[in-house]
Amino acid sequence: MGSSDFDIEDELLQEAATTVIEGSERLNRTWTELIVTGLFGGIDVGLGILAMILVKQATDSDILAGMAFGVGLLALKLAHSELFTEEFLLPINAVIAGQGTWLQILRLWSVSLVTNLLGGLVFVWIMVLGLPDYHRTIIESAASYLDHSSIIVMIALAMLAGATITLSTRMQQGTQNDVVAALTCMISGLLVIGLGMLHGALNAMVIFAAMLAGADISVLDFLGWFALVIPFNMLGGLCIITLPRVIRTHRVLKAVRTGELSLEKLEHQAMG
Template sequence: MVDQKRQRERMGETDLDIEEELLSEAATTVTEGTKRLNRTWVELIVTGLFGGIDIGLGILAMILVKQATDSDILAGMAFGVGLLALKLAHSELFTEEFLLPINAIVAGQGTWWQLLRLWAVTLVGNLGGGIAFAWLMVMALPNYHDTLIQSATGYLEPVAVGTMIGLSLLAGATITLSTRMQQGTSNDVVVALICLSTGLLVIGLGMLHGALNAIVIFAAMFAGAPIALTEFLAWFAVVIPLNMLGGLLVITLPRLARTHRVLRAVRTGEVSLETLEHEAG
């Protein structure tokens, strides 16, 4: 147990007398974020590719349930299987990479170049793995082509500007928060519930997530949907930045403000990351 008096005695004049839960959040997010920032190129590429493939598994479950029940809510819960696969297989989706690595950078454990490299390679890897899985899915499951096309056209159909902005911001924020919640527990049952509820929200509410929806859209294109590549690229160029803003502004910055003092102490050397992990543990 970490008490405020011992915190002050250990850290002197830094006044980092924050509660144990925040110390734990800082320690776990910085440690995990540092690992992600320092992956080799090969590790980054493979992790991104498998992130797209794992999400493809969720899309398989989604279209199976969607065609059987015509329920977006049930299809969303089924999609949670893909999010659970991401967690258990230690692969990643693009919008998972906002909170953890930024905390690591603020704590002096990485650089902004490493962050840009992480974002770019993860996004391209997700698309590459997802598109390959989409081609396989279309080839293997001709009876599900109509469901794929219906889902894809739903993402691309024109909506009010405010609706498109809101759905894109919500998607980025929801996936980023889901990642943080998973970091906060070691209970696999809780992780599974988080994944199912996240899928329920993202798919059930028709949120717009660039990397996730792109796999469905490409599957529909492979299945013969009249979707032009330029139409997809225009949609993608709007949705991805909004996903990033949702994850960064809605989730990352407020949480960063909450733990900024302890992250700054790690950065300046007032407290080591090892000591922080020990105190938080």
């Protein structure tokens, strides 16, 4: 086992330390910081949407378009922006360790979601104005997200999207190698877009673009789709990815919460 007092692997101890510290920082952002990082999260993903549409029209390949979309996920990492469902583990670990509150989590998630949508809307509005030759591809892409006859399929695709984006971020945080991080983003884009997964924040930007491009999609159509997808994005990210990781480091988080272990000592033990 590891060299710490908790009879736990050093890698898990380090994960607990970094997630608590980073989660606390995210929870305690000022309103201005939270709004700006959320807006830029939408704009950064908009870059991925732009690349996806370009490659989709040029190749008619969802797989290649998905890999191109990974540029947006990479932009999120490099710019330290905030995407809804991108990282559930950080703030939850911080709250369990007593370094934040559930009200702060609600603030983080709700503001991130709204500002992601607003930032993305602005970006795709400019995209639609500047790229009239790509309107048909945009509309077809949006239709593929909305046209599902089976609710079960939609639920499963939404859960897979939430889990994939959350796991992708955890993988990126587990490496200091920029090449590995970039490959992770490309693979995540390939899976999410290539398999037609449903992600509320990401797909919403394509749907917004299609509506601006003249698609026969009403606001009620979008809201009905959005209300179904978002809860299951959260369920996928929280239950499939976050919960098992919380369970395996719960003893450490509880020790920080009760004062048995300070954050400084936790960080020191994690560093070996």
